[in-house]
Amino acid sequence: MKNDIERRKFLLRAGSMLGGIxxxxxxxxxxxxxxxxxxxxxxxKERKKVTxxxxxxxxxxxxxxxxxxxxxxxxxxxxxxxxxxxxxxSHAAGRHHHNKTTEFYYVLNGKGALxxxxxxxxxxPGTLVMIPPGIRHRAIGDFESLIVGIPSLxxxxxxxxxx
Numbered sequence: 001m002k003n004d005i006e007r008r009k010f011l012l013r014a015g016s017m018l019g020g021i022x023x024x025x026x027x028x029x030x031x032x033x034x035x036x037x038x039x040x041x042x043x044x045k046e047r048k049k050v051t052x053x054x055x056x057x058x059x060x061x062x063x064x065x066x067x068x069x070x071x072x073x074x075x076x077x078x079x080x081x082x083x084x085x086x087x088x089x090s091h092a093a094g095r096h097h098h099n100k101t102t103e104f105y106y107v108l109n110g111k112g113a114l115x116x117x118x119x120x121x122x123x124x125p126g127t128l129v130m131i132p133p134g135i136r137h138r139a140i141g142d143f144e145s146l147i148v149g150i151p152s153l154x155x156x157x158x159x160x161x162x163x
Contacts, residue, residue: 054079058087067094067160068139077152084152090139095161103131104148105139112141136161 054075061072069091076084090112105114107127114121114129115138121129123143131137139145 061087063089067096067158069093069142075152077154081152082150084149086147086149088139088145088147090141090143090145093139095136095138095163097134097136097159097161098149098153098157099133099159100157101149101151101153102133103137103153104150105129105131106146106148108144108146110141110143112139112143114139 056074058072058074061074063070063072066088068088070089072087074085074087095115105123105128107123107125107129109125111122111124114123114131116129116131117135117137120140123129123145
């Protein structure tokens with residue numbers, strides 16, 4: 001399926017698109033559950049568990065309703081504090097902002113718009129939008145996107161704006 005291929009390509013290219021932070025950097029992230037190995041710690045004989053890689057499939061991650069629509073949290077702060085990845089079906093999104101996290105919306109399917117501090121930016125497949133901290137934003141329309149948050153979104157850094 002073309003969408004699955006595009007999602008995989010995006011995840012593989014994420015490191016170069018986001019200034020060197022990508023899946024390869026997950027080696028230093030805590031709490032990953034797949035592909036771990038033992039590695040020496042600080043030059044001594046004690047060994048600690050280090051993440052080699054982490055694999056998640058959209059089909060295996062539960063959907064949940066969020067302010068933005070229906071999301072599937074692929075990689076969360078519990079997996080990695082450097083970046084989080086969310087697959088989003090935007091729908092009836094509420095305006096919100098983050099004080100610490102920069103979000104990158106990469107549109108995979110559908111058409112719509114992102115409202116960014118009152119400006120309206122039309123989006124379609126292949127559009128990448130960077131939303132710095134403090135920008136009030138919401139999705140308008142029904143479209144699928146992959147959202148990358150840097151650093152990983154902390155639930156305490158999510159602020160819904162009054163309508």
